[in-house]
Amino acid sequence: MTVDPGSFEETDGNLVSVDPLGFPEYPEKLAKAREATGLTEAIVTGRATIEEVPLIIGAADFGFMGGSMGSVYGEKVARAFERAAEEKKAVVLFSASGGARMQEGLLALMQMAKTAAAVRKARDAGVPFISVLTSPTTGGVFASYASLGDVVLAEPGAIVGFAGRRVGQQELGGQLPPNFQTSEFQYEHGFVDRIVNRKDMRRILGFLLRFFAEGRRNGG
Amino acid sequence: MAANVLDFERPIRDLEALIDELRTPEKRAEAEAQGLDLDSEIARLEAELRSVIERIFARLTPWEQTLLSRHPNRPYTLDYVHRIFDDFLELSGDRLSGNDEAVVGGPAFLDGRPVMVIGHQKGRELRERQQRNFGSAHAEGYRKALRLAKMAERFRRPLISFVDTSAAAADLAAEERGVSEAIATNMAVFSGLRIPIVVIVIGEGGSGGAIGLAVGDRVLMLEHAVYSVIPPEGCAAILWRDKNRAPEAAAALRMTARDALELGVVEEVLPEPLGGAHRDPAGMAATIKEAILRHLSELDKVSAEKLVRTRYRRFRSMGRWMELTPAETAEAEQPQAAPL
Numbered sequence: 054m055t056v057d058p059g060s061f062e063e064t065d066g067n068l069v070s071v072d073p074l075g076f077p078e079y080p081e082k083l084a085k086a087r088e089a090t091g092l093t094e095a096i097v098t099g100r101a102t103i104e105e106v107p108l109i110i111g112a113a114d115f116g117f118m119g120g121s122m123g124s125v126y127g128e129k130v131a132r133a134f135e136r137a138a139e140e141k142k143a144v145v146l147f148s149a150s151g152g153a154r155m156q157e158g159l160l161a162l163m164q165m166a167k168t169a170a171a172v173r174k175a176r177d178a179g180v181p182f183i184s185v186l187t188s189p190t191t192g193g194v195f196a197s198y199a200s201l202g203d204v205v206l207a208e209p210g211a212i213v214g215f216a217g218r219r220v221g222q223q224e225l226g227g228q229l230p231p232n233f234q235t236s237e238f239q240y241e242h243g244f245v246d247r248i249v250n251r252k253d254m255r256r257i258l259g260f261l262l263r264f265f266a267e268g269r270r271n272g273g
Numbered sequence: 274m275a276a277n278v279l280d281f282e283r284p285i286r287d288l289e290a291l292i293d294e295l296r297t298p299e300k301r302a303e304a305e306a307q308g309l310d311l312d313s314e315i316a317r318l319e320a321e322l323r324s325v326i327e328r329i330f331a332r333l334t335p336w337e338q339t340l341l342s343r344h345p346n347r348p349y350t351l352d353y354v355h356r357i358f359d360d361f362l363e364l365s366g367d368r369l370s371g372n373d374e375a376v377v378g379g380p381a382f383l384d385g386r387p388v389m390v391i392g393h394q395k396g397r398e399l400r401e402r403q404q405r406n407f408g409s410a411h412a413e414g415y416r417k418a419l420r421l422a423k424m425a426e427r428f429r430r431p432l433i434s435f436v437d438t439s440a441a442a443a444d445l446a447a448e449e450r451g452v453s454e455a456i457a458t459n460m461a462v463f464s465g466l467r468i469p470i471v472v473i474v475i476g477e478g479g480s481g482g483a484i485g486l487a488v489g490d491r492v493l494m495l496e497h498a499v500y501s502v503i504p505p506e507g508c509a510a511i512l513w514r515d516k517n518r519a520p521e522a523a524a525a526l527r528m529t530a531r532d533a534l535e536l537g538v539v540e541e542v543l544p545e546p547l548g549g550a551h552r553d554p555a556g557m558a559a560t561i562k563e564a565i566l567r568h569l570s571e572l573d574k575v576s577a578e579k580l581v582r583t584r585y586r587r588f589r590s591m592g593r594w595m596e597l598t599p600a601e602t603a604e605a606e607q608p609q610a611a612p613l
Contacts, residue, residue: 066602067596067597067598067599067601067602068594068595068596068597069594069595069596069597069605070594070595071593071594071595073536073593074525074526074527076525076526077512077525087605093597093602093605123592124591124592124593124594125592125594127591127592128592128594131589153480153481153502153503154502155502155503155508155511155512155526157502157592157593158501158502158526158527158528158532158536159500159501159502159526159527159528159532159533159536159538160536160538160591160592160593161502162480162481162483162484162500162501162502163484163538163588163591163592164591164592165456165457165460165481165484166460166464166484166487166488166588166591167588167589167591167592169457169460169461169464169488170460170461170464170465170488170584170585170588170589171589172461173461173462173464173465174464174465174585176461177465192481193480193481193502195453196441196452196453196454196456196457196481196485197456197457197460198457199457200451200453200454200457200458201454201457201458201461214448214453215441215443215447215448215452215453215481216443216447228445229445230445233445233448234448238448242448242449242450242451243451244451244453244454
């Protein structure tokens with residue numbers, strides 16, 4: 054458990070995906086994902102505390118259509134940042150996503166802009182954002198809000214990259230470093246602050262949340 | 274030139290070849306010798322050509338639209354920039370690691386008014402295409418655009434962005450220098466720029482590569498441009514493990530200009546000259562210029578605060594979903610849902 058026991062309270066759990074394009078088999082895939090995961094969407098967001106510091110938290114589930122970001126996912130992320138700005142809380146988002154949800158076409162692509170804009174607005178309001186990359190975090194999620202944390206943490210060995218490892222390999226005929234598109238690769242190149250094991254996550258997040266919260270209390 | 278004709282353009286090409294042939298001095302001499310009225314024959318063929326083009330373009334499939342958006346003769350960013358602006362000075366480099374020729378940009382004058390221009394740039398001949406990485410930008414391309422956009426904000430110049438890329442670069446160099454972070458940062462920063470931003474999707478609006486230059490107050494799209502979350506080939510490969518089903522995917526993705534307008538992703542579709550922008554680049558440039566001037570004159574009346582607020586809302590409101598009642602939610606959420 055990353056958050057304080059019993060502290061999690063879900064928000065926006067009533068948002069569910071529709072099939073805006075009439076995309077082949079999308080409603081069936083949604084139904085299957087709901088059944089398999091017990092979730093209504095690929096990301097769950099809400100309020101919680103970690104070491105008693107209140108925060109806005111969200112976690113994506115790769116099991117729900119590859120954790121893909123469609124309208125609901127993007128809307129929940131945007132609302133999380135807006136709520137954080139309103140309530141003066143930090144945001145912690147755990148990503149696990151193959152990218153934008155193809156079945157929602159352009160509307161899914163627009164969630165990249167929507168979530169990135171929401172990060173910017175929360176940033177302007179003085180809200181800290183800690184982005185946690187779990188395996189895999191790729192495509193449109195890595196290329197939007199997930200790369201924009203004030204602090205970016207990643208789990209060891211997680212697949213983290215823009216295009217997905219298979220695509221890269223095909224294009225380069227296998228001439229790639231063995232850690233290509235992993236947390237460690239992103240760390241080496243300066244896009245991840247720390248590689249953090251799941252068991253240490255609570256402690257590290259607690260430290261950062263206290264750092265940000267103290268600063269705000271004294272600085273107004 | 275033959276390689277630059279799309280399959281569905283062949284009837285057009287054949288008729289044009291015939292007309293060109295009738296215009297040669299040899300044919301003219303031949304016709305005169307036989308007492309034939311060549312001019313009326315040419316006029317008849319030209320009318321037929323027009324109706325053939327109209328007929329073909331009236332029922333283009335989404336896949337044909339996709340091919341048109343990638344047409345090798347299609348005008349690229351600089352082809353328009355040189356026609357639309359009185360003057361343009363290209364600037365280079367992201368001040369961090371390099372200069373990406375897949376993105377161009379710099380100050381320009383639009384009917385005497387200083388503006389900043391950025392855009393993806395594809396190459397025309399093989400060497401230039403390679404040099405510009407086929408219009409697929411690396412991190413330094415997005416960061417060059419960011420640098421110019423911030424410069425524009427400092428001097429309160431409107432930003433005009435031309436979008437034309439199949440996708441951002443996805444190779445080792447792209448990952449090493451953080452193309453994802455660069456695209457993400459552009460969207461975040463552009464969403465807060467205190468200057469008017471007009472975006473025009475002129476060819477391929479290819480997913481993350483496109484949106485990295487496409488956050489603006491007005492997003493316009495040429496009639497035969499496309500805008501998509503994934504190329505139809507990639508979509509078909511994932512969905513059906515068969516790239517040959519790309520035409521089906523192109524339809525399913527709703528990626529034409531008309532679709533983008535219906536989905537509320539663009540404000541306006543700019544009509545192309547008959548037969549596509551490549552048949553009349555100057556005419557297309559004039560249409561784009563008129564649209565830029567018109568949208569800028571509207572945006573000029575808006576305060577910087579309101580511009581930023583409205584731009585935020587523009588993207589904030591995108592997407593479609595349903596909100597369940599508490600009772601419906603309880604039913605939809607299974608008891609095992611405890612992700613944290």
